[in-house]
Amino acid sequence: VEEVHVNGTAKQETSETSTTTTEEASTKSDEQSTTKVVKTAAKGRHAGVGEKTILRNVGLMEYILESSVYPREHEQLKELRLETAKHPWNMMLSPADEARFLQVLLKLMNAKKTMEIGVYTGYSLLATALAIPEDGEIIAMDINRDCLNVGWPSIEKAGVAHKIDFREGPALELLDVILADEKHHDSFDFIFVDADKNNYINYHPKLLQLVKVGGLIAYDNTLWNGTVSMTDAELEEHPKYVRHYKPFIMELNKFLAEDSRIDLSLVSIGDGITLCRRVV
Ligand code: SAM
Numbered sequence: 001v002e003e004v005h006v007n008g009t010a011k012q013e014t015s016e017t018s019t020t021t022t023e024e025a026s027t028k029s030d031e032q033s034t035t036k037v038v039k040t041a042a043k044g045r046h047a048g049v050g051e052k053t054i055l056r057n058v059g060l061m062e063y064i065l066e067s068s069v070y071p072r073e074h075e076q077l078k079e080l081r082l083e084t085a086k087h088p089w090n091m092m093l094s095p096a097d098e099a100r101f102l103q104v105l106l107k108l109m110n111a112k113k114t115m116e117i118g119v120y121t122g123y124s125l126l127a128t129a130l131a132i133p134e135d136g137e138i139i140a141m142d143i144n145r146d147c148l149n150v151g152w153p154s155i156e157k158a159g160v161a162h163k164i165d166f167r168e169g170p171a172l173e174l175l176d177v178i179l180a181d182e183k184h185h186d187s188f189d190f191i192f193v194d195a196d197k198n199n200y201i202n203y204h205p206k207l208l209q210l211v212k213v214g215g216l217i218a219y220d221n222t223l224w225n226g227t228v229s230m231t232d233a234e235l236e237e238h239p240k241y242v243r244h245y246k247p248f249i250m251e252l253n254k255f256l257a258e259d260s261r262i263d264l265s266l267v268s269i270g271d272g273i274t275l276c277r278r279v280v
């Protein structure tokens, strides 16, 4: 899972943040996995069952998950998370505390029309579907539909599949199709971007045309394993894919910070998520 990815295939994206094996993931209980993850995170590496965090304090991470996240996690979200733990690319799964945060945000915004770029098995997709109203919608995109088969039974069981319009293919091309229909312009309340990091900066101008003024674009993994503040020497200890994508994240962060069309906050939850509110 540590090969460099350059053209955004699903296989390549599997390398987002982990070193945990499927065997480890599938043989551990939920709680054991959490402990392993936060301990690994404390050592400065991100591993295990998709529960990645830049928080380096083991006790705090455990406390957050056990005291407020897992007790509030929807039954089918938990089911999907545990099913994904058995999948070989489970490190791509969104962290549960981040999904919880996004759910509160979506409800606060009364988000109804949403988009997700980068679905994998559907954890953040299901979290979004549960947080928006009955007649809410999510246009969800991924270059690969296969992984979503893992989470789809949970999504159906949760009774929210009707909110999802899944489109398979490279997001840049799918966005052009959406943009060709003017009814979508300035219409999205919320857009979650969690796919090929090298293209975030290319998604941005398209997404700014699709999100409404006052709506939110959220870019995931913008602290990139904590490497954004590391020296080249420190970076050497990280896998090749982390080193490869760091400049793209750095470029994006710089660009967003200077973009006067948005208001923004880089929130240090999960692996960092940059919230961009369109202002003009
Ligand atoms: N949001 C998911 C979750 O909550 O578990 C995790 C998404 S995972 C980190 C990234 C996904 O982006 C992968 O499923 C991969 O197939 C997809 N992807 C990579 N490049 C893409 C592209 N160019 N267009 C669309 N999807 C892409």
Ligand code: CA
Pocket: 016, 092, 093, 094, 194, 220, 221
């Ligand atoms: Ca992510």
